Amino acid sequence: MVATTAVSAETAKKPNVVFILIDDMRFDAMGFMGHPFLKTPQIDAMASKGANFTNAFVTTSLCSPSRASILTGQYMHxxxxxxxxxxxxxxxxxxxxxxxxxxYKTGFFxxxxxxxxxxxxxxxxxxxVSFRGQGNYLPPGPxxxxxxxxxxxxxxxxxxxxxxxxxxxxxxxxxxxxPFFLYLSHKAVHAQFIPAERHKDLYSDVDIQPPASQPDTDENYEGKPMWVKNQRNSWHGVDFPYHSSLNIKEYYRDYCRCMNxxxxxxxxxxxxxxDHDLDDNTVVMLMGDNGFLFGEHGLIDKRNAYEESMRVPLVIEAPGMLKEGSTVDAVVANIDIGPTILDMAGMETPEQMDGQSFLPIASGKMDPKDWRKHLLYEYYWEWNFPHTPTMFALRGDRYKFIQYHGIWDTDELYDLENDPHEMHNLINEPGLQSTVRNxxxxxxxxxxxxxAMVVPFGAKRGTGANLRRESGSTSAEFPENVLREKDAKQ
Structure with missing residues (x-):
């Protein structure tokens, strides 16, 4: 039952809200973010009139859990x-x-x-207005x-x-x-990518370069957990993407075309x-439901706690609430969307919600030291995609710590200030052991x-996507720091 006791008595005209959710949209898939070729003039214009949240994240990088977190304001657990x-x-x-x-009048599309x-x-x-499952870019039949x-x-x-x-x-x-609330939840840009006819030839002359962390080199996998190297040759890896010979570069090109x-x-x-004189009293939000990897660390898709997976775009145009052309660096998340919109409508955050309104920190009315110091991330192993383990992460302003559950492997610590692409795992760095412990x-x-110390899981219904390409990359070896010749000390 929806309680009404928390409703504010505020009688001022409530703002309309438009929330636009984009499937699998990376935080950098916007022209104004310095993308090398993708043009997004409309989103760029929105950012110039609103605020860009540079540290927006999801608490679970997977469609259904993330969407549930947006609508409930709750963590997956x-x-x-x-x-x-x-x-x-x-x-x-x-x-x-x-x-x-x-x-409010409310509509979901x-x-x-x-x-x-x-x-x-x-x-x-x-x-x-909705459809079953992932939907289709074009109707597959009558x-x-x-x-x-x-x-x-x-x-x-x-x-x-x-x-x-x-x-x-x-x-x-x-x-x-x-007042109205419009929730426009696009199928785009989820795979398999089919651009609109008017965009099918865009970016054809662009030379797409793979991420620096994609090549299968000792340098790229030094210090990385074994599962990362092993996932390279899997459904969610560049050596056997979706168990096919998919060209990742062309795949990304069509992704960008769909973004248009x-x-x-x-x-x-x-x-x-x-045109209808609604812009002065309407908040427009654009967000991704999770990120997406296109070759970083040899991986594709999402689920893991790397930046390309859990970091998402969040652009908000809120006249009278947020400064035009502003940047918000505070760590915010999908669990904060519900509390923030309710705050804008004059209602306190319901007790069962884990998130909090970011309106005070984004509008400069809150001291940054009073905002959250870190964000919890969680992902639970799925039987149908068995190559990504259960993991928990803590994402702060500078450091990110990732620990794995139910797998014999290496945890991770990254200094995001000096290593934004998460190339150098500092988990065994002597001078950072207190940071790891904390x-x-x-x-x-x-x-x-x-x-939440009990890990929930879905019923296993088969072996899942567990194939490997015979000619693909080999499995990872145990790291030197766990190998001994005689006993625990030698």
């Missing part, structure tokens, strides 16, 4: 959506339910993907439909454009005296708000305080 398979959301409260109590077997309307939304308020309606065209059409059409039906339809969508929404203790204490 609390909302219990542990993977992309089965989900029980019967007792879950989504923050748009509170917005409805505050008088796009990819839900918590579980994948149903596209039925969910609590918290007056208007509903029987493929969208769920529009419980009714099956054929998908007509390119999904990024069509979802934007539905969202704008809904805005046209609203009474402008009532997303950019068009952002532009259309912002233009609608301007961060390990902090993870354990935080998990214990949250009642």
């Amino acid at each position: 609390n909302h219990r959506v542990v993977d992309n398979n089965h989900t029980d959301l019967s007792d879950t409260i989504f923050f748009p339910q509170y917005l409805q109590k505050l008088g 796009g990819k839900w993907h918590m579980g994948g077997g149903t596209d039925a309307p969910r609590p918290g939304f007056d208007q509903w 029987k493929w439909t969208l769920n529009v308020n419980g009714k099956s309606v054929p998908q007509k065209g390119y999904i990024t454009d069509e979802l934007t059409d539905y969202a704008i059409d809904w805005l046209d039906t609203l009474n402008q005296e009532e 339809a997303v950019d068009d969508s952002v532009g259309r929404v912002r233009q609608y708000l301007k 961060m390990r203790n902090t993870i354990n204490e935080e998990l214990k305080a949250r009642g």
